[in-house]
Amino acid sequence: MVSVLIAPDKFKGSLSADEVARALERGLLEAAPRTRVDRLALADGGEGSVAAACAGRFSPEKLTVTGPTGRPVTAEVAVHGRTVLIEAAAVCGLGILQGGHKAPLTATSRGIGQAVRYALAGGADTIVLALGGVATTDGGAGMLQSLGALLTREDGSPIGPGGGGLADLRMADLAEARAALTGVDLVLATDVDNPLLGPTGTAAVYGPQKGATESEVRELDDALAGFVRRLEAGGVTEAARCADAPGAGAAGGLGYAGMLLGGRVCSGADYFLALLGADDLLAASDFVVTGEGSLDEQSLSGKLPVALARRARRLGVAVHAVAGRCTLPEDRTAAHFRSVQALTDLTDQDCARDSALSAHLLAQCGRTLADRWIGRGGTETSR
Structure with missing residues (x-):
């Protein structure tokens, strides 16, 4: 059985970190129901x-x-x-x-x-x-x-x-x-x-x-x-x-x-990752899904998804990212994330202000992750 940790930050103006995690979990389990999922809602010191x-x-x-x-x-x-x-x-x-x-x-x-x-x-x-x-x-x-x-x-x-x-x-x-x-x-x-x-x-x-x-x-x-x-x-x-x-x-x-x-x-x-016991959950996971509202240049300076990815890399655990939007080219994200999905690539609507739409699209991203990286039988793939 594949063990997945879903550990996102909030999507500001749309969904709390826990709501993001639950939406991703829903879609992932629809496509790979035998997967073991742990959720960890993250924060970096700001709202939430x-x-x-x-x-x-x-x-x-x-x-x-x-x-x-x-x-x-x-x-x-x-x-x-x-x-x-x-x-x-x-x-x-x-x-x-x-x-x-x-x-x-x-x-x-x-x-x-x-x-x-x-x-x-x-x-x-x-x-x-x-x-x-x-x-x-x-x-x-x-x-x-x-x-x-x-x-x-x-x-x-x-x-x-x-x-x-x-x-x-x-x-x-x-x-x-x-x-x-x-x-x-x-x-x-x-x-x-x-x-x-x-x-x-x-x-x-x-x-x-x-x-x-x-x-x-x-x-x-x-x-x-x-x-x-x-x-x-x-x-x-x-x-x-x-x-x-x-x-x-x-x-x-x-x-x-x-x-x-x-x-x-x-x-x-880093403080919140330690405070919330992220390292223990990472060590017990086959791969991780993280994300935030905007994956951009500021993210690379050590914001939550990248800070989490650095910890996961030390443990040899792959990390996938889901963001409301991503302004970084693949060669800027590849060092941290095995894959990146952005909600803005899935709709022409303004999902940043529509929590229901964001949750729907996050579930879709969860299904995509399961289809691509977890076999229907619940075994990890390398596709």
Whole structure:
């Protein structure tokens, strides 16, 4: 009996990672019913991270925190033992802005700090911040404030919300926030390597997609630079070094704030693969099916399908990819995947916004994989 691991990322805007996996499984088993299938919904630190963790060993817990515009939001964290995973996009993400109205200067990360406090109150000794998809560009100032940091104006009052509020910062004291995380392993899961400031920093690169105009991007970058200077003046000697570090610009600067609290940046893809036990499943599989919404140049820099393929290659396990679309020529994918199928090659319709169509086409891809790579009797072929 052939053993297949189906381990995709989400198809953003269409299907969750688990829905992608189930659709592929349905088609594969229709064509090769004697196949043994394991499903593993993946995430790399962005949207869907809690759902992916909870499809594995983690359990969801709901809490109410401050959303990006100051309104309360109900979010889920994922809990396993004394490890708590917090998905930044679920707390202060672009996807939860009321009416889709963006707030580039005032969106706050305060709710992230509240979620961290929730985890600490429950006895967590490992807190994973899944960084991606946020509406904020506040350098993590809101998170730091809700953990006890003093970020004040000239008159001693707290600065206002968002990156815009940082323009009024005159004094910074992180002592209480740092003390709150003493003895905790703070993991900053991201595959973004931007620094905090400058032309490749968080405001310049990600500000526009959060609604910032050209002048607002400059305003945000200047405010973040002032944040770094005030931290240095307040005795945070590593403030400038951390601002230059890869990943500081993740999630509107949440990566930076996490570093100031002693957090360690790690590859979101590799961390989640390890967290979800991918290696054990790979070792027990004859081949793997993975995929994501868009297989492109960014994928080759270490996004989930390629990160999974690298692990599989070390174990001698072949990997097949299914994507919503693929913009890479075969000579760019062959080093990682034995075959690639793209939904856009199967329809003229916009499947990226049609979940039912995407699921139907994924099942078709599953049948194609079975027909080509698994015999009808359930034995692997080399065709």
